[in-house]
Amino acid sequence: MADINARGIYRDLIRHIAQDGHSITVAYPIEKREKDNTKISKHGAITLLPIRIGNITKCRNKIEKGISTILLQQHYVKSINKYCSAEAFDLILYATPPITFSSIVKKIKKKHDAKSYLMLKDIFPQNALDIGLLPSWGPWKLLVSWFKHQERELYKVSDLIGAMSPKNVAYLLEKNRYIPNEKVEVCPNSITPVEKEAVNRKEHVSQQPLTFLYGGNLGKPQGIPFLLDCLASNMNKHDRRFIICGTGTEAHLITSFIEKHQPNNITFIPGLPVAEYEELVTQCDIGMIFLDHRFTIPNYPSRILSYMEKSMPVLACTDPNTDMGEIISKNNFGWWVESNNVDSFNTMVDSLCNLDQETLSLFGMNARNYLEEHYTVECTYNTIMKHFV
Numbered sequence: 001m002a003d004i005n006a007r008g009i010y011r012d013l014i015r016h017i018a019q020d021g022h023s024i025t026v027a028y029p030i031e032k033r034e035k036d037n038t039k040i041s042k043h044g045a046i047t048l049l050p051i052r053i054g055n056i057t058k059c060r061n062k063i064e065k066g067i068s069t070i071l072l073q074q075h076y077v078k079s080i081n082k083y084c085s086a087e088a089f090d091l092i093l094y095a096t097p098p099i100t101f102s103s104i105v106k107k108i109k110k111k112h113d114a115k116s117y118l119m120l121k122d123i124f125p126q127n128a129l130d131i132g133l134l135p136s137w138g139p140w141k142l143l144v145s146w147f148k149h150q151e152r153e154l155y156k157v158s159d160l161i162g163a164m165s166p167k168n169v170a171y172l173l174e175k176n177r178y179i180p181n182e183k184v185e186v187c188p189n190s191i192t193p194v195e196k197e198a199v200n201r202k203e204h205v206s207q208q209p210l211t212f213l214y215g216g217n218l219g220k221p222q223g224i225p226f227l228l229d230c231l232a233s234n235m236n237k238h239d240r241r242f243i244i245c246g247t248g249t250e251a252h253l254i255t256s257f258i259e260k261h262q263p264n265n266i267t268f269i270p271g272l273p274v275a276e277y278e279e280l281v282t283q284c285d286i287g288m289i290f291l292d293h294r295f296t297i298p299n300y301p302s303r304i305l306s307y308m309e310k311s312m313p314v315l316a317c318t319d320p321n322t323d324m325g326e327i328i329s330k331n332n333f334g335w336w337v338e339s340n341n342v343d344s345f346n347t348m349v350d351s352l353c354n355l356d357q358e359t360l361s362l363f364g365m366n367a368r369n370y371l372e373e374h375y376t377v378e379c380t381y382n383t384i385m386k387h388f389v
Contacts, residue, residue, distance in 0.1 A: 012192040016377040018045040029053045073100045095119040102153035118158035123297045162187025167298035167323035189302040190380040209241040213284035216303035218248035223292035235263040245269040281310045291318040293340040298322040308371040313363035333367035
């Protein structure tokens with residue numbers, strides 16, 4: 001967040017809010033392992049307040065991650081009291097994860113008579129329970145109960161909740177009957193897309209292999225073992241190529257796979273600067289999304305936006321509870337397979353390798369058009385602000 005001019009779902013929204021004439025203070029975390037500057041700074045209408053916290057993301061130690069999450073709100077309260085005591089706020093915007101912000105939201109609401117809007121990105125702790133990141137047995141039960149209490153308190157203190165998709169809305173209301181229906185709406189991830197003219201995609205040549213790209217986090221939620229099974233069954237096939245680009249707690253599994261099998265059609269790139277990654281996207285044909293099949297909550301990864309922005313069709317390999325596959329398929333900008341069936345994945349890849357350039361381009365254009373209609377920061381901003389102006 002230190003570079004407010006960089007691109008991203010939160011930075012793009014923050015800049016849009018400021019450009020519309022609002023002053024905004026952004027409190028954001030810097031984890032213990034990071035070396036970023038922790039000094040408050042001002043950038044026009046935007047004030048950045050970095051807050052030093054413990055390690056949470058990309059942290060393989062469950063105890064460390066749990067303690068850091070519990071102490072998160074304490075760090076925020078201390079910093080906001082120190083640096084923002086003279087500020088006046090009308091609207092509080094915050095996102096999950098984490099879920100431990102209910103007390104500080106209550107305090108700010110009471111002090112400033114402010115409204116609050118929760119951008120619900122992940123449904124925690126259920127998402128962690130689904131894939132075993134958070135155990136539910138023995139002494140862990142107490143921690144799970146505490147997290148669930150924090151989740152309820154956060155939902156209650158929020159005046160409005162923006163969920164990622166229609167299925168997210170339905171899930172939230174079904175599992176939390178105390179939440180009024182009118183309090184929840186669809187408010188998905190969004191970006192400020194580059195101009196269409198700036199997207200210089202290469203066209204697929206039929207004599208070349210069709211290039212599939214997975215870019216993003218390589219962690220437990222992505223179901224990396226299934227991804228590896230899919231890659232293993234497609235090794236050394238001349239009509240397809242796979243590029244995996246990312247970092248995360250499970251990246252070592254990809255590295256080990258490559259070292260062991262030395263496939264000639266699979267490449268692993270351990271992360272890239274944003275500009276280089278965006279150039280890579282334009283050189284590939286189909287973007288891939290992977291989600292662990294055990295999820296019972298309807299996730300909607302933001303990584304899809306970079307594909308859509310570059311007019312790239314999407315192959316989603318997910319659990320059946322998310323509506324990502326339904327949205328992609330219904331609007332003709334991609335395809336969906338369930339993330340527990342390698343044969344289904346292979347059948348789909350076989351069929352995609354036989355598509356002509358015209359069909360690939362049409363699906364790519366549909367992806368870009370859907371992004372412009374539903375996933376821009378202007379859409380998100382209008383969804384939120386219609387309640388407060």
